[in-house]
Amino acid sequence: MKEVIDLLIHNVPNIEDIRIDRVCLGLGYTGVKLEGGQMGVCHSLLSEMATTCCKIIKQAGTLAGRPALDLLSLTSSWDLGERVIGIATMNALSQIVFEIHPDRYAFEERNLIDILEVGREEVVALVGLIKPFTPILNSKAKQLYIFERGFQREKGILPDTACEEILPEADIVIITGSSLANGTVDRLLELAENARRVALVGPTASCIPDPLFKKGVSFIGGVRIFHPDRAMQIIGEGGGTPQLRQAAKFVTYRAK
Template structure:
């Protein structure tokens, strides 16, 4: 297994921002973070069990997104969920990759991703990590196994992953596996399958192809206010009817390279602006450290990792990708 911390370091790279928390809400199903002026919103699945002893309740508004994002390494599930929502609020400030809109329609809008892939799934061995309400409707169309930490009905316990994932044709992996830290092992076990990372917790992270992910099925927020109120009022699958919709991106070499190139260009521009501001700061006679020096260091680190992700793709697929563009 590759360094399991690598994904989490990449997530923090993409969260280099001086944005502050405007609203932080831990709902029954979804945790939601909005930055100042509600310009960006991020989601993560809530832990799913109640607690009355969160020492930091009521103290997070006004804190920096960076500070909360650092909780992604915490083992406390509430802290990790807050961190994931904060990270997604930052990532969602950037343009989405080229992707297909999946319209939410029908009785089970939360199953739109499965409907999209259904022609490719029939009669295949399909393992779904995480129970999606209504998923059993596909039981007769594929060899379906649903793994769940708290199994119900026909679900299998999550420990079955060691036995089922290596032989699966398709794996649908809930992105809540990222904050709960099971993602690195699950992605490794699913390396022989077509793997879809899915759900509102999905971070639109260009480097996820490095972990064997073939498709991202994340969300695009279309109405932040409606989403906030729906989640705050206990909404689970109802958020798919109010405030967001699925988008699916296939992480082909061509798409990944184009996405990385755009992010590298944006990062270079951000670095240039910060460097110019720093020069002006010292030219004005200030002797103390430039106030955004830590942010500049984060941008440099992110740029280095983006370059490191782009180079092997170019070395392997560069000429072919150039012909496609």
Template sequence: MDDTTILGDTIRILKERLGERMDEVTVERAVVGIFFTGVKLNTGHGGICATPIKAIPEAVCCPSSATAMPHSGRLRERKISAYVTDALGDRPMRKALGIAVVSALSALANDVCPQSGYTVTRGVDAIELLKMPESGNVVVVGALVPYLRALKQARQPFRVLEMDPRTLKPDELPFYAPVEETDQVVPWADTLVITGTTLINGTLEHLLDLARPEATVVVLGPTVSILPDALFARGVEIVGGDVVTDPDRLLDVLAEGGSGYHFFGKGADRIVTQRSPASS
């Protein structure tokens, strides 16, 4: 049965655009860092994804931790198809590595067969292009610090859906909504801002289904540094991700426990992808 998820659709598009070239691609280097996971392909392209460390509560000793990443030490021997399969699976760490490979393949596809239908702005954060509404309701999925700060400064009414309320500051807790209220909170939004990590835990499709057709939907974070077609097809207007500019430098930073603050403008740049008006 065909996979009809965002990742499934993205992988189908990659296969269509890259053709046989995709079978020749290999992973030259992979790093699973504390905060982010990254890869470098033999084509020189890099990809990135958040590391879902909280999704592995059993990772407390060697025997149980080994099941999370059974191919460690042999990652360069794996076929690209194996990573793609992992991206569609439900094992968090393996899925994250698979998404990083999909991210790198997306960068390759953008180089060898660029497509029209959307515009890309480099070196900016999505919040810089997202106009904060003077009125209306805003829902943020995930503790996205820059966006929560901007909403508080604008005194804009909002709700924040977050799995772990401990990630919120005291003055943000009044706006907190537990994930159990997702089906009621998301349709309330005129502007919906979603963390890309929902691509890893498999909740992104449901969130997009809940959004009202007229709502402005933004998905952002390194994890959605993939071809935007499948996201746009589901009503997303703005995708904020990253483009890897120096894979080795990025992976060195990730191996040392680095976060976005350490690699932005060095091994990777922020990019914002928007649907072109004619394709909306």
């Protein structure tokens, strides 16, 4: 994460002058909109948060109008509520880099599964239950392993601790972007270093990707939000990924 933050500080012009327009911590996603209109999101991970006295963020009511750098610093917080706001801010600032350097990365609006080209004899590991992916991957791969955190897992889904044993043997590894928020991404990428292809996917993964590419990520499936006010409304009303499609384009990008 630190590498991404350093890149933003050096690549976003006048980053110290950029301020926050609005913050919304919804049931599914947390959204941060900059005064310039750029917006980033992060999976809220409410099931993993510790709440006290009906509050999640102690700074609630003070975030709008603050310097973006203040909220960006929350990416290193051990408080998960603060951390998801930091990640959403990181993704919002990343959109400025994408705007300034549109040719730095290869963007595609193709399905990530098609781009990965899963072979019939390949073992696929899906870290995080992404339900739209599972029937397609089951039909293409020799074996699909799905890992999920928490105690209420569906039948056939392994605990995320099983990644330690299975990821090193997988041919293709697909990791949810939520791993950026819960702090597991670096270890997961280490475990996946033998994989033919590694993908990081989900709206939470919509940051400048250079450090992730250096750590072995082949593709990133993220979002570009084109209607931030609509996206904020969706998040505030408890919407998730399907509803977010009304306000964002889901894109896959890779290094050129």
